Amino acid sequence: MHDTIRQMYCEEQLSTYEIAKALSIKRDLVCRELKVAGVQLRNRIEASRMGTKKRVWTPEILAKISASKRGKIPSREIVERRAKAQRGTWRVTLPISDEEIRSLYSEGHGLRWFSRTYGFDASTWGNRLREMGVVLRAPKAASVAYKGDKHPRWNGGARTNTEQRQTAEVRAWRKKVFARDGYTCQECGQKGGRLNADHILPFALFPELRTEVRNGRTLCEKCHKETDTYTNTRMTRDDFRTLGECSVSVSY
Numbered sequence: 001m002h003d004t005i006r007q008m009y010c011e012e013q014l015s016t017y018e019i020a021k022a023l024s025i026k027r028d029l030v031c032r033e034l035k036v037a038g039v040q041l042r043n044r045i046e047a048s049r050m051g052t053k054k055r056v057w058t059p060e061i062l063a064k065i066s067a068s069k070r071g072k073i074p075s076r077e078i079v080e081r082r083a084k085a086q087r088g089t090w091r092v093t094l095p096i097s098d099e100e101i102r103s104l105y106s107e108g109h110g111l112r113w114f115s116r117t118y119g120f121d122a123s124t125w126g127n128r129l130r131e132m133g134v135v136l137r138a139p140k141a142a143s144v145a146y147k148g149d150k151h152p153r154w155n156g157g158a159r160t161n162t163e164q165r166q167t168a169e170v171r172a173w174r175k176k177v178f179a180r181d182g183y184t185c186q187e188c189g190q191k192g193g194r195l196n197a198d199h200i201l202p203f204a205l206f207p208e209l210r211t212e213v214r215n216g217r218t219l220c221e222k223c224h225k226e227t228d229t230y231t232n233t234r235m236t237r238d239d240f241r242t243l244g245e246c247s248v249s250v251s252y
């Protein structure tokens with residue numbers, strides 16, 4: 001390679017800057033290659049005497065450059081130099097400071113968390129941390145990372161609907177409601193048979209009233225199914241705000 005550089009410098013009278021640009025290498029390297037080839041570098045005065053006119057890249061010169069580069073894999077040094085020159089020039093402006101990134105990461109937030117919270121790819125955050133010299137943690141397996149309360153649909157540890165409805169407390173509540181109502185349907189007056197203890201304010205929406213006897217009433221199965229709250233999953237707590245006949249006081 002230094003033969004080509006020497007030729008460009010001495011015969012074509014290109015400047016070290018022009019050679020560096022043409023060969024996509026650092027100017028330092030051009031100078032060193034020339035020194036290795038035993039070429040005395042032109043000093044500033046000599047260089048300025050060469051004029052500042054724009055050199056024309058003649059097809060011959062371009063062909064020579066092309067030939068000199070053909071099939072050549074840039075040395076590791078050159079690759080590193082290019083990377084170093086490039087580094088930092090495409091730096092993305094992130095919404096939080098490097099210090100904040102470092103501290104949030106050390107608090108245990110992962111790259112995906114940064115990505116979800118502030119945008120940008122997880123790799124962008126990882127690269128910035130690496131630039132700061134932070135050693136990245138091994139990514140956790142998704143099954144571990146999103147377990148329990150880390151999962152976006154974490155339900156607060158609630159058991160299944162059926163499990164919740166069959167706790168000892170709720171079974172005791174049901175018995176108390178039946179006893180208070182004399183095992184009689186409060187709608188049609190049916191006594192005994194298949195009776196249900198109905199939650200006046202729905203079980204699903206008012207967990208705080210699940211075992212309040214005053215929130216219960218005895219209904220036969222038929223009447224229970226006719227209530228508008230029976231397995232109605234579309235209702236919200238707000239739907240009960242204006243129920244005047246509701247004997248249960250609830251704070252919203």
Ligand SMILES: [Zn+2]
Nearest residue numbers: 185188220223
């Ligand atoms: Zn009934």
